[in-house]
Amino acid sequence: MTNKDMFKVFQGLSTATITTVLLKKGLRNVWMRGPKALHDTEQRYVGRAFTLRFVPVREDLATPAAWASPRSTRAAIEDMPDGCIAVVDAMGVADCGIFGDILCARMAKRGVAALVTDGAVRDVAGVLDTGLPVFCQGVAAPPSVAGLTFVGWQEPIGCGGVAVFPDDLVVADRDGAVVVPQAFVEAVAQEGQEQEALEQWIMDQVAGGAALPGLYPPNAETKARYEASRAKAT
Known part of the structure; x- marks a missing residue:
C-alpha cells in the first residue's frame, strides 16, 4: 500500500478507534495529553511526524538573537517536507508561544499538514488566518525564549507524555492527536x-x-x- 493510500485509510479512522486498536496490541500511551484543536474542524489530519524539541530556558542561549542561529525553529521549518505533521515537544509549558503567525504561515506555505504541540502558540488571530491546522495546549503572548530553549529537530521527543519518533504516523482530529509507531501502521x-x-x-x-x-x-x-x-x- 502506498503512503497516499495509507493516509487515505487513516483519514477514515477516528483517533478513538486508533487508540482502541493499539490498546489491544498492548500500546496504551499513544494519545498526547494537552494538544487540542485551536480551530473548529470536522477534518482529520494524517502525516509523518517531523519532530522538534525544546528544553527549559537557559538565559544565555534563549535570546532573540538565537532566532537567527543555524539551530533554530526557522531552520527546522525549512527542513519540513510537504505533508508532514510538525510535532513539538514544549515540555507542557503553556505560558510562552513556541510559534506565531509568521512561522505558521511559512509552514502552511511549505505544505505542512498540521502542527501538534503540548505547548502554546502566539499571535492567535494571525495563526488562524494562515489556515495551518494547529493542535496545542493554549495561547500565550510571550515568545518561546521567555520560557524555553530550542535545541533540535528530527530526533525522538516526548510530546504530551508520549514518545514520538521521526516518521511515526500521526493522526489528529477533534479528540486530539495520537501516534502510530511505524511497525503498527499496516x-x-x-x-x-x-x-x-x-x-x-x-x-x-x-x-x-x-x-x-x-x-x-x-x-x-x-x-x-x-x-x-x-x-x-x-
Whole structure:
C-alpha cells in the first residue's frame, strides 16, 4: 500500500478507534495529553511526524538573537517536507508561544499538514488566518525564549507524555492527536477499518432500539449476525 493510500485509510479512522486498536496490541500511551484543536474542524489530519524539541530556558542561549542561529525553529521549518505533521515537544509549558503567525504561515506555505504541540502558540488571530491546522495546549503572548530553549529537530521527543519518533504516523482530529509507531501502521489500518465497520453496524442496531448487553461488546451471536449482514451486503 502506498503512503497516499495509507493516509487515505487513516483519514477514515477516528483517533478513538486508533487508540482502541493499539490498546489491544498492548500500546496504551499513544494519545498526547494537552494538544487540542485551536480551530473548529470536522477534518482529520494524517502525516509523518517531523519532530522538534525544546528544553527549559537557559538565559544565555534563549535570546532573540538565537532566532537567527543555524539551530533554530526557522531552520527546522525549512527542513519540513510537504505533508508532514510538525510535532513539538514544549515540555507542557503553556505560558510562552513556541510559534506565531509568521512561522505558521511559512509552514502552511511549505505544505505542512498540521502542527501538534503540548505547548502554546502566539499571535492567535494571525495563526488562524494562515489556515495551518494547529493542535496545542493554549495561547500565550510571550515568545518561546521567555520560557524555553530550542535545541533540535528530527530526533525522538516526548510530546504530551508520549514518545514520538521521526516518521511515526500521526493522526489528529477533534479528540486530539495520537501516534502510530511505524511497525503498527499496516495492522492498525486493516483492523481499524474492520472496527469502524463493526461499530457503524452496532450504531445502526442501537438506532433500531437494540439493547447494549451482548451487542456492545458483541457476543458470539451478535458477531454471527454482523458477519451474516456483511455477507448479504456483498
